[in-house]
Amino acid sequence: MTHPAPESDEAAKARGRRNVVLALGLVAFVVLVFVITVVRLGANAAHQPL
Amino acid sequence: MTDTAVPSAEPQGRATPARWQDYVALLKPRVMSLVVFTGLTGLICAGRPMHPVLAAVAILCIAVGAGASASLNMWYDADIDARMRRTRGRPVPAGRVQGADALALGITLSILSVGTMILAINLLAAALLAFTIFFYAVVYTMWLKRSTAQNIVIGGLAGALPPVIGWAAAAGTAPLNAWLLCAIIFMWTPPHFWALSLYTSEDYAKVGVPMMPVVKGARSTRLQILIYSLLLIPICVAPAFTGLGGALYLAVAGLGGLLFLVLAWRLFRSRAGEAADPRNREGAQGALYDVKAAAKDARNLFAFSILYLFVLFAALLVEHVFGLGSLRP
CATH class of the missing domain: 1.20.120 (Four Helix Bundle (Hemerythrin (Met), subunit A))
Incomplete structure (x- = not known):
């Protein structure tokens, strides 16, 4: 069985930075969905009869 | 614009590790900025009051949708991009990003942008955005571009739709x-x-x-x-x-x-x-x-x-x- 060639330091650092950016993107998307939900709920609640 | 650091014409495999900036480059940020500008104009010209957060989300969806179609374009066109002086430095033909990664990014961002548009804005704006991505990636890139001299005439519709999407996002109609x-x-x-x-x-x-x-x-x-x-x-x-x-x-x-x-x-x-x-x-x-x-x-x-x-x-x-x-x- 052959093993893949070891990852260079440069490649490992680049992969780490890509993962950080991806994580930040995912967190931003979660926050975005939360904010959209709050705004849409607020708008709909304002239109409900008292 | 200079083009001094031009790699060779053929894809080089993974010559250097992909940086996150290479994935941003797949989205063609400069084209994205034009799309944002025209989409915003359509949204404002609709003249309907809109919550600023939802307006920002609509513009974000248009921008991400444009980026998604650009990534799909770069995936499909990597073979000819590699042989053209203007495009051979792009991430896929230069070997910094694999074609499959560009395809995955394009599909993912297409789904996210259209899905968010449906949830946050309205169905018409989402349908127009989905059509725009489809038209650019499939009709223009995969069909027209290599088959007819009228490619950019017909394909230009994809670049022309963002103001309609912006208008539809604000007003729910496209007059x-x-x-x-x-x-x-x-x-x-x-x-x-x-x-x-x-x-x-x-x-x-x-x-x-x-x-x-x-x-x-x-x-x-x-x-x-x-x-x-x-x-x-x-x-x-x-x-x-x-x-x-x-x-x-x-x-x-x-x-x-x-x-x-x-x-x-x-x-x-x-x-x-x-x-x-x-x-x-x-x-x-x-x-x-x-x-x-x-x-x-x-x-x-x-x-x-x-x-x-x-x-x-x-x-x-x-x-x-x-x-x-x-x-x-």
């Missing part, structure tokens, strides 16, 4: 004025792009992409640029008479349109695109958009067309943001 904004960009695209292709057509000829100067020759292209310019200007002026634009818009559209026609006429009378540019040959160095004297008129129209579209939409934005009235009572 005539929204489609008028679409028509302006649609008719603007051929003279804009063909002016550029008059001095970059050797790249397209080399890879067999049937751009108009390659198929019909420079003289026919210059004539068609003039015809499209004549058709474009009345459409650009029209919003002043449909209640969309006011006096400022009419002045900008009219005076700018006259200058546009003068430049198109000069280009028609020139010999732009008729002689081979040695700098476009394989291995040549130098700035991509440096042009020889004969192509000066093509470059002038290309540059002015960008300015013209920008000031047209900027005038509409200014009028609607500051409440300057339309010409109609």
Whole structure:
């Protein structure tokens, strides 16, 4: 069985930075969905009869 | 724009590890900024009150959708991008990003942008966004681009739709004025792009992409640029008479349109695109958009067309943001 060639330091650092950016993107998307939900709920609640 | 760090024409595999900036480059940020600008103009011109957060989300969805279609374009076109001087430095042909990764990014962002548009805005805006991505990635990139000289004429619809999406996001409808904004960009695209292709057509000829100067020759292209310019200007002026634009818009559209026609006429009378540019040959160095004297008129129209579209939409934005009235009572 052959093993893949070891990852260079440069490649490992680049992969780490890509993962950080991806994580930040995912967190931003979660926050975005939360904010959209709050705004849409607020708008709909304002239109409900008292 | 310089193009000095040009890699070899063939994909190199994973020569260097992909940086996150390479994935951003797949989204064509400069094209994205134009799409954001025209989409925002449509959204503002709709004249409907909209929660600022939802307005920002709508523009974000349009931007991400444009980026998604750009990534799909770069995945599909990697073979010809690798052989063209203008595009061989892109992440996929340069070997920094694998094609499958560009495809995955494009599909993921398409789903996220359209899905978010459905959840946060409305179905019409989401459907228009989905159609725009499909039209650019499939109809233009996979079908028209390599099969007909009318590729950018028909394919230009994808770039023309963002103001309609913005309008639909704000108003939930897409009335005539929204489609008028679409028509302006649609008719603007051929003279804009063909002016550029008059001095970059050797790249397209080399890879067999049937751009108009390659198929019909420079003289026919210059004539068609003039015809499209004549058709474009009345459409650009029209919003002043449909209640969309006011006096400022009419002045900008009219005076700018006259200058546009003068430049198109000069280009028609020139010999732009008729002689081979040695700098476009394989291995040549130098700035991509440096042009020889004969192509000066093509470059002038290309540059002015960008300015013209920008000031047209900027005038509409200014009028609607500051409440300057339309010409109609």
